[in-house]
Amino acid sequence: MKHTLFARLAKDRAGNFGIMTAAMLPVLLAVGGVAVDLTQAMDQKNQLQALADGATLAAASAMAAKGTMTTAEAQKLGTDMYIAQKIEALKNSGLSAEALAAEEAKLRANTQTLVTSSGNSTTAASYEVRMKSSYDVPLSGLTSLLGFQTARVSVESVAASGREGNALSMYLALDESGSMADDTNTVNATAPTKPGWVYGPYQCGNKNSKTCEGWHTGEVPNYMTKMASLKAAAGVMFAELEKADSNHVLIRVGADSYDDQTKAQQSIQWGTSLVDSYVKKLPEPPSGGTDASGALTNALNALKNANATEKTAHDGKGNTNFDRYIVFMTDGEMTGNSGTWNSTIDAKVRDICLNAKSDGLTEAAKLKLKNGQQLTEEEMAKGIKIYTIAFMAPDRGKKLLNYCSSGPEYYYEPTNMTTLVESFGEIARKAAQTGTRLTN
Incomplete structure (x- = not known):
């Protein structure tokens, strides 16, 4: 009797789908989370690429325009601009001041800017600004079921400029x-005012005993x-x-x-x-x-x-x-x-x-x-x-x-x-x- 009951139970497949679904559900949710997080990571990578391109272009342009900017100054300019733009974007995500400071520290640790120059800066010179940066994009709770908390994205940007020594x-x-x-409508910064005629109230009468209104001498804007x-x-x-x-x-x-x-x-x-x-x-x-x-x-x-x-x-x-x-x-x-x-x-x-x-x-x-x-x-x-x-x-x-x-x-x-x-x-x-x- 017992043998027959257990044999019939072993052959019964009626609840297999429910059991398999229950067992696979965390995996399915995690896979769905991975798809969402991969899309977010690619968006972050594209944003970082745009920031890096803008920063390297700005540093290369500054070197060509100034002519006397050192490579160290250009490296600092490029890195600071890149990081400042990213931190500004992160401010909108509601991070605390402490969290923002931590993100900035990690960005600086994972960003390298290299500037090289060749030629004579007074006649013909060329400059190259190369930046590499990595950033850890936080992943959702669904993806963390698979054991991943962040996804690292990396970008690289190279900009070149030159003083071509054109005769x-x-x-x-x-x-x-x-x-x-x-x-013009530009006030002279070194001497913003000058004596002139102005219209309005002024002290008049014997020993300025009363107030009058009209044209009188005073200070007027000194335009260039x-x-x-x-x-x-x-x-x-x-x-x-x-x-x-x-x-x-x-x-x-x-x-x-x-x-x-x-x-x-x-x-x-x-x-x-x-x-x-x-x-x-x-x-x-x-x-x-x-x-x-x-x-x-x-x-x-x-x-x-x-x-x-x-x-x-x-x-x-x-x-x-x-x-x-x-x-x-x-x-x-x-x-x-x-x-x-x-x-x-x-x-x-x-x-x-x-x-x-x-x-x-x-x-x-x-x-x-x-x-x-x-x-x-x-x-x-x-x-x-x-x-x-x-x-x-x-x-x-x-x-x-x-x-x-x-x-x-x-x-x-x-x-x-x-x-x-x-x-x-x-x-x-x-x-x-x-x-x-x-x-x-």
Whole structure:
């Protein structure tokens, strides 16, 4: 009887599915957790990669822009930026200050930034910033059933930059007309106020015995003039060019200023000291109308291929090739010695700009320019490239400088002192060909 009962029980399979399900349930849940955690880990890896790329690019750019930054400074900059961005992201997850500090310590321990440089930082140099970092992504409770508490993700980023030592000759055509005496909206940091007339209440009467209201002497904001802003911006440009060529074997610069008359020019010379002194001596306050045709003609004559002076000078330094640039700046429209726009002068300036941009180009490229078509960088490479700066200029001034520029990337329209300074600095860096790129 017992034997028969046990035999029947052994053959019964009715509850096997329930038993197997109960036994496998933790494993199934853990596998599901693994899938979720793997997706989260990949998201974290992508985020870290973006942070690392941004940090290495910033460090490489800083080395190329500054020129004198040490590898240790660049390494610290890259690491600090990478970690700061990650910690900022973790703040939104509700971690305590102690937990955030622990995460930062682990990140620093698991992040290595290596910076290398080659060449001469004053002429031609290249920089590489390489970063490797690992981070432990916490896993969910389901995955921990399999015995895993964290998943380590690793990223690597490499960015390169360079000061390419570009040989060039540059000529500045700068506005010193009467409107350059106007104020900008930037307060002079060294002397923020000055005596002037203000409207409002003031103490009046015998021994200031009562309060009156009206115009009276007082302190008013001391704004930087356009001319003072130009001098500061040009100084930044010259400093950038000096960084690129402190040995004065690559870069030659000259300048001419104008109102309604063309002023005595500073001929193109090696380095920036002479042209810097020239700009610093521009009159304050300036006066006169606006006619850039003479200064631009001097720029074209100095740089054109028919004048062998620049080629001879660069050949003497071993520069087999060099770029030619005009920097044309105005805050107004072409008026001559009047107060109204002069279409004849405007047209004359446009012709000079067209001749400059065409100098040295192929016939096909010249025809494209004449027809108002934009050239590629390759097509315009052999011509004179023109950067234009319309500083707080009216519409006719903007249209003229837009036409004269070698393209959208060569046209600037600053509206205050800060953006004027930025424009001059960027032009210098572009001309000196400082570049940064990701290489990973």
